[in-house]
Amino acid sequence: MRKITLILFILTGWLTANAQGPQRKWFEGTVYHTSGEIFDGLISWQPPHKGEYADGDQILYTANEHSEVFPIPYYKIKSFVMGADSFVVSHNVLFKNNPFMIVSLDNPTKLFTVKTAKNGFPLMLNTGGGGGNFGVGVGIATTVGGGTRTTYYYGTNKDNVTKLEKKQFIEVMSDIMADKPEVVAKIKDKTFRYGDMEDLLTYYKTGQMPKRSYDY
Structure with missing residues (x-):
């Protein structure tokens, strides 16, 4: 019994450390809000696990490393730039649970990259705040373990694509x-x-x- 309790204690500590630790990365970027507002700052996003969100996806945004972190759900985002990658939000029903697409090539026929997480241990952390255009009560999701699945799509726009x-x-x-x-x-x-x-x-x-x- 003691061994089981000790193992659970160690596992819980390890999961907590991974949820709050360096697994989440931040990049300089810009968020183009559906309201027409533009927000420059730091952005964090990780490919979602299946079922991680009831609907869609979200990013985390902060004006700088000393400011409050706001979760922004996909339906309030027109597009965003994170580091070297440009993302758009697809309204194709096929991408209901993972609507963020990287614009890999912006040619007449475009190439989009969709990243999703493989199996792991999903965790939800309450942000305990938020307001204004950002939304309130959206949890921060993180996952321990697994990997990333990359799929490519092509088409004339983000809503009409075919899997490559x-x-x-x-x-x-x-x-x-x-x-x-x-x-x-x-x-x-x-x-x-x-x-x-x-x-x-x-x-x-x-x-x-x-x-x-x-x-x-």
Whole structure:
């Protein structure tokens, strides 16, 4: 009995430390509110777990490291920039529980990245505050363990998209990146394959071949 109690005590402490500790990262960014207001400051977002929120998703916002933290639900966000990534909010019913999309390529046919969390231990922490346009009583969610699942979608806008499947990779990505023939050539000769999307995006944007693990 003592052993079980000790294990539970240690586990509880470990979960609490992870929920409040360095797992959550903050980035400089901007929130474009549905009211038309624009908020610059620090933003934190983590890919949500299935069922983590009853509906949609949220970000955390603070004006600076000394200010109060506000949770902002997805329905009050038009778009936001967090670090190097630009996010939009999809109203497609397929993304009801994970409406935030990273705009990976803003071309005529756009490429969107959707990140969701794999299985782990979801935790909800009460913020105990909030007000104004930010909303009140929205919990801060965090998850211990698991990983991140990345899925790509393409389309003309955030609400009308198609999932990028492996068998469509060459055709679809060649069309999206048609403005750079040298990139298309490397797609067609299979220098870049379905699993190399991030490397392909780096090459498309910079013109530099990214180093891979076997290059070191």
